[in-house]
Amino acid sequence: MQKQLNAHSIVFLFLDMDHCWILLLLLLSRDGLSQPEEVCSKSVINSCSDCIRSGPFCSWCQQLNFTKAGQQEADRCNTRAELTRAGCEKGDIISPENNMYVDKNKPLTAAFTQEEPVQMSPQSIRLKLRPGLPTTFKVSFKRVEGYPVDLYYLMDLSYSMKDDLAKVKELGQNLFDALGKITQHAQIGFGAFVDKTVLPYTNTNPKKLQKPCDEDDQQCQAAFGYRHVLSLTPSKEEFKERVDKQFISGNLDSPEGSLDAMMQASVCGSVIGWRNSSTRLIVLATDAGFHMAGDGKLAGILEPNDERCHIQDSLFSKSNDMDYPSVGQLAMQLEKNNIQPIFAVTKNVESVYKELSKMIPKSEVGVLSSDSNNVVQLIENAYNRLSSKVTLTHENLPEGVKVLYTPICDKKEPASTTRGICNDVLVKQEISFNVTVTLSNCMEEKSFIIKPQGYKDTLTVMLSTNCECSCNDPKDQTHTHCHNQGGITCGVCMCMDGFIGQFCNCSIGSEDRSSLRAKCQRFNGTECEGRGECVCGQCQCHQSESGASYYGKYCECDNEHCEKFKNKQCAGNGKCRCGICECDIGFDGSACQCEKSDEGCRTDNNNSSIVCFGRGNCECGVCECDEGYQRPNCKTCLGCPDPCQTKLSCIECLGFDSGPFEKNCTKTCRRSIYHEKVEKFSIPGKECRQKDSKACWITYKLEQLVGRDNYKAEVLMERECPQPPSVAVIIGGSVAAVALIGIILLALIKLMIYMKDLKEFRRFENEKKKSNWANADNPIFSKATTTVSNPTFTGE
Incomplete structure (x- = not known):
């Protein structure tokens, strides 16, 4: 830091007075504003101990009369600066700090002797810490010359x-x-x-x-x-x-x-x-x-x-x-x-x-x-x-304890890590580490060990927490501040049996404490909605942070928490009443964000009084269309049925007096379709070509008018109907088809018989090749015993 300040001062020498303030602002933003902001995040605060446990920067004001009648005692809990600003005397602010006690700190040994060498100091310390508030201490190390x-x-x-x-x-x-x-x-x-x-x-x-x-x-x-x-x-x-x-x-x-x-x-x-x-x-x-x-x-x-x-x-x-x-x-x-x-x-x-x-x-x-x-x-x-290489680490670290090491051993900017490491450490060279310990919560007394790896030396750290308040309470059991019906504990009245209230000024009488408090609870919820004090069964409402008052039987109402639009409460077009916007004339909506005018929803046809083409409602100057119809003006429909199909029956009955609606055509169709028979189309819209109930092609064009089911149709004069079939052609064709099918079936049957015979013949031929009966001797055949030859027989 000193080097940085010297460098800054040198820069000032080269700046004129008009530019010095700019550099000063830069320095403040770099050094001053980088400090952690002190904030007290309060939750449920009923006592000084609750306040101290809420965060490392929470303090408690024990000053009498710091809170006024109806003001909640939780207001005694805040940062030291806020309490001072609220009028609390510095001597009445309770804010426990971290404490460290060194129990054993033998000096470092330079060279090895017969006595036990000391290479790390201190050897034992006690820390009493406040949760969330870190504390830092220094550990030194020196390599002994001639160590065994x-x-x-x-x-x-x-x-x-x-x-x-x-x-x-x-x-x-x-x-x-x-x-x-x-x-x-x-x-x-x-x-x-x-x-x-x-x-x-x-x-x-x-x-x-x-x-x-x-x-x-x-x-x-x-x-x-x-x-x-x-x-x-x-x-x-x-x-x-x-x-x-x-x-x-x-x-x-x-x-x-x-x-x-x-x-x-x-x-x-x-x-x-x-x-x-x-x-x-x-x-x-x-x-x-x-x-x-x-x-x-x-x-x-x-x-x-x-x-x-x-x-x-x-x-x-x-x-x-x-x-x-x-x-x-x-x-x-x-x-x-x-x-x-x-x-x-x-x-x-x-x-x-x-x-x-x-x-x-x-x-x-x-x-x-x-x-x-x-x-x-x-x-x-x-x-x-x-x-x-000297590595400082820890053993048996209790849960909820965080330890960081910042080595101070070289010219580099030290960084905090979970292990402290110094390299190239020479014999007799003394190095040091800044050790930062932080507790996350209150706990019983515990300990852990810090040691350099590879060495016998250890540092025992005993940990305890500082979570209680040491208040200067009067010794008397009763106090006039509490109407002599209770004593003082850290500035708050602790009432005797039979009395309740912020200043013990309410006698319970025949009702017990719980029944009186129940009268201050809406729907069995928090007492006075957490915005007031229950005094003798009635809510005394507090003021909000901005100074406005809460009101209502249970302090449930305020005029500061209505819906906002464009970061303005009730869009600036109304007043907040108990969390609900009451809009000025000409405005509407949950946050008064909408003008009642529907000019933005008018259709672009000649009838300027039509809103959203009759297929939706105008809300906040924007059309909210019926199902299927699309913004901005509900003119087109996605996913709707094809009108060429849905209006076909009406077109047939209106134009050609036929179809399923023939008997009640006027009643069914004339309300939704205005039609005209033409030789050539003249209106915009969708052109359709469909088959009617007589299988004739009808060509027509549909234009959807204002409203959900309102069409104008133009229908071409003539239908395209198919010619009737020829009886002679049908009969002749049928006979020819039957004959052809018979011939094909006969050919197939003949082919199947031939294939079967061919298969049987081939199987016979194969069996014949495998047999050897022609070459074998008959076992019952006997040769002749006497053979006579004709001497005159020549064989011819």
Whole structure:
């Protein structure tokens, strides 16, 4: 703000006096008018507490005689400015404010010592807030130099990581050296994982379970889910010794049990050896994706992960009994235990773990080389990114509480968000956050925690609400202001039994309070329509906001709420009486918006007295047409029956003395149709050509006159009737048709008989081809026993 004011003052130096006031108005519109307007939205107000709960800017006037006789006590509730304007003394205005008390505020620690370091202040505060009224306090943070680091190296030992394991066995010294640049209090642990030892994740053949790798690979350990190898230790030698004893294993599918291992490493703090005051890191090294909650169904595992420690003899004992954890479960436990994961993964799964990192606060992803020889540099870079990013957030936030953070850590304009984030924070650099807390409603005392992610430090915020009025009430039980028949509470009379009224001046007598109040209720509704006070069974009406009075037995009437037209009450052409417009002479309508003149509805024919062509009524100078007829003058009709059809019978009887109306033509048709027989049409209208009852074509033209069913018709002289049929032609044609049909039927019958015979013959031929009786021997035939040959027979 100071920079803005300086800039504005420089501009003033270059402006003459005639233009200064213009710039001043611009500054006021930018800075002054941008403040939130103080408004008190009152609902049902019966007491000071009701007023205070109605909104953050509502105040209550406890001044005696602030309200006059008949004026409602709810008028005591308004903004401070409005109450002052109404005559309430400042000392009599009740408006609770926000209060803050700091209970614990240890100074920030510069460097790590054996004592518990303090990286955030304050540590405990109490807030007493008024609902809707925000309060802001400052939280400071400073990274301690030499803060301890606990690093747990969690490695995938599936067969594809064989080269990487060999490299990690050589990098123990380098890992300790890299952490030594950060702190003198570093510890490193080691754990390994593969996957659940059940189908379809692992081959359950007993030989394959013991040795899941290739036959040629002799150094291969049995399959396992997660194994804790080494608790956190500052000893380089112990780390090298334990990691050297690790060998590769194997499984069937590509995704591994990474989340199982991370969950156990997070919740088994005593086994892993996490220290209370340390930066906790889990380095997950893998070249494959991960199984998550729901995948256990493939192996028939339906029990959900319970987020508890199940390590027995260094192995995850519930690996085959419990499903994988979900990403949400893991993220919650990592945040709860202040653990920051670093995903050291190969290039092929980088995108998968980057998506996972988006769902886990304070996590980083780095790409491993083919044999993990860059893992030390990867961890060092990831740690620097994690530790230089400070994220302030909250836990256990009560319902109805809103918290916003405004970081004050760089030159950029700070923005309020639900998480406070400062990047590139150096060691010993002090940063701060403005924390704004707002309550939406009154509630009992509750608390929540504000903490930087990845750090142990916390700020406990105790919340309570300021929803009651502290009024300076006289101690006497009765007061002269209440006719000594009641006491004062925040300026309002609280009557003794047997008395009611604004000033306790009404004795109930034989009637009870409810029966007296019922006399002030119309239709069992609100007492005096909410516009007055019920005094001894009669309504004393208030004044409206504009100063006019309400009236009527139940204060139901006023002269300010009639219907408006063009933003004018009663269109400016009448007076409002009890919510109804009484129009001046010459005006009509519910809002007196209509002139009684019907000049705008006159038809355009010679008869200027006809309104809306006789097919509608004139309302507010506009035709309201009968059904089907169209504005503006009701001349045309959409959806009406075709007059050529409906008037055909009348045209036939009037023009040619025939048809269904022949006997009563004059009575039925002459009232609605004026007709004339012509040789040529001379009137406008619709030309029709229809068949009459004798199948003759009648040509005529209809012009609709003023009125709903009133036509003028011109009918051509002659009808076009069809010639009578020739008897000889009809008889001859009929005989010829019968003969032709008989010939066709005979031909069809002959064709059907021929087709049937042909089908039977073909079937006989097919059966003949299939039979072999001609070539077979007769079983009862016997050959001759004696054969005699004629020596003289030549065969001729």
